[in-house]
Amino acid sequence: MTELSWAQVSARRLHRHRLGAPAADAAPDAARVADVVSAMCGAHAQIASAAELSVGLRVPGATRALVRRALWSDRTLVKTRGPRGTVHLLAAADLPMWIGALTALPDPSGERSAVLLTPRQTEQVLAAIADAVAEADLTTAELTEEIVARTGPWAGDLVMEAFQDTWPRWIAAMTAATRGGVVCFGPNRGRATTYTSPTRWLPDFAPMPGPAALAALVRSYLYAYGPATPAQFARWMGVPPAWATWLFGSLDLTEVTVEGTRAWVAADDTVFPDDGPSGLRLLPYFDAYAVGCHPRERLFPGAAAERALNGGQAGNYPVLLVDGVVAGVWHQRRSGRSIHVTVEPLRPLDAGQRRELDEEVERLGDILEGKPTLTIGTVSVGPHA
Template sequence: MTDVPFARAHAQLLAGPRGGDVAEVVRKVVALQAQDIRANRLGVRVRSAGLTASDVDAACASGAVVRTWAMRGTLHMLAAEDVAWIVGLLGPRFAAAGRPRRLQLGLDDETTARGVAALRSIVAGRSLPRGEIVAELASHGVVLDPKSQAPAHLLAFAALTGVLCRGGDDGDEPTYALFSDWVGPFETLPEEEALARLAARYLAAYAPATAEDFAAWSGLTLRQARAGFAAIDPVEAPIVDELSVRLLGHFDTYLLGYRSRELAVPAEHDRRVQSGGGFIMPVVLVNGRAVGTWRQERKKGTLAVRVEPFGELPGGLGDALLAEVEDLGRFLGIPAHFHSAG
């Protein structure tokens, strides 16, 4: 009988061999959550060997990977060659779904269209932070309250329609560029072909999974998800029977890639993992199952990793957990040590 969480961890590069470079890791799992840049870096770290946080930033700066709005209409990091066809499939659905909120923010269809036209001119040939974009929008007659959500929703609409994407970013500050400048032509696929391709990529990275899981992860309708699954063959990934301990960061896609977390997180501890408002906590993952949460504390040039287990930790984790803590420190460029609150 298949150990589903362990098999999923293998498919996600969270057990067995790790990836070798940033684009390879992102390509393997299709996309990584990217609404939090620091957590996004950790999503690469936990699936790779030998990379550093600066390697992730360099991959973004080079355009090898791109942060933009994709699955479920939220920010993700994708390999550059995947952005156009995935956004072309998912973007129109979420651009339309966001219209009621845009109207609430004063972004009616006419204002949104003028805003997008202005964005094409403002960021042409360069990558700018949101504050500068908002200031220049005003000079084009599109005045948005910088303290409101209107700028974010206009930028998201432009990204979901293939006009913008995130640029290389300036440290932890997001920047935005024209899609055509940063990625290339916005070349999409026919829906049937795109559905089949995305379903195949999803299963390669998330199996065992159902069409319902695929719909929940992508934001597609269940009808679309089932059509995508019907067009491809089942996927079985090889599994190496060895202990796997990983420190997943906030919002890790492993915990957001299915209709439910029930196979990965004990039901009685789910509220400790999702503390409200879609906020997913970092977890200690053992063979695909969460056994506790963790947090990092920086003090006097060192990093303390504090683990809060759900109960008594399984035996034999010591060396593997310590290795993960030390690798986290290496990735971030700061000495790290382990502390358990249990």
């Protein structure tokens, strides 16, 4: 059995996430952006500006405008719900895999939706959603009107409790709609979210069969985050650990050990670097690397766990990454074109690391199309919800 060091694992993950030394290659374009998002196995997009930065910092020369173009104009990216039902940017070309896999997962929302909708009503709502968004981008209010018109007043009953409010009954079917590829996000209309059809991104869209899609998803996950365990995959996807163990056991995977701990990689993807991780990066809120890499105690060693995790949860703080591990937190505040960046290292930075930090802040300014300034000091902003 192959025995690996944490340094080898960390170096490989950095490389796979395009967080190693930047490559001087062809000019960035929408296809290159999509390739990077595919390699990451999706980019978190709960905060649009953080998603733009997360993707942009992995593509030399990219700006937030390029990420937006890839999403809304060239449509090489799609915004929808991915792992754990959270909002992600996914490569449009990967959407058949994602939808095929998501529909094959155990459904944690089934019992709740069944209380509000009968199976027949769910079918009616899904059909109504598909029909309504086939040619349009609709806000929640507009979509409610369209669904009620196609199904009946019952679909608009304000009976679904959420966030100290009540939502229309039909929203209980939204998880099934996004998992099934019936709907995805469209461009915001002012402050209002819109929904549309994935077929507007992929005209011939059809989900992959479940078993093939699950196999492809595990392979993509292990490419970005491996070696990993079934429990870690279960946490990443929000599925029962026992089910994840069964899934890993059904696939062609190779077992390795990372400093004595068992983990798995794809059977034909067992090459690891000899060099250790290096470099300094600023990762935004909910960056996929910080959220998806395990074990947490390796990625957030010592004081980093206390300072950069929120009740054990990663992503709520933007983090300073040094040589593959979290070594501080940071925050940015924008005023017009001015971007004020505060970085709080948890250990002293040497002269070379200070130069890298200056370069990274300049890169951040390029991506966000602003003029940055850097302050080394305490970050007083609390965790993002």
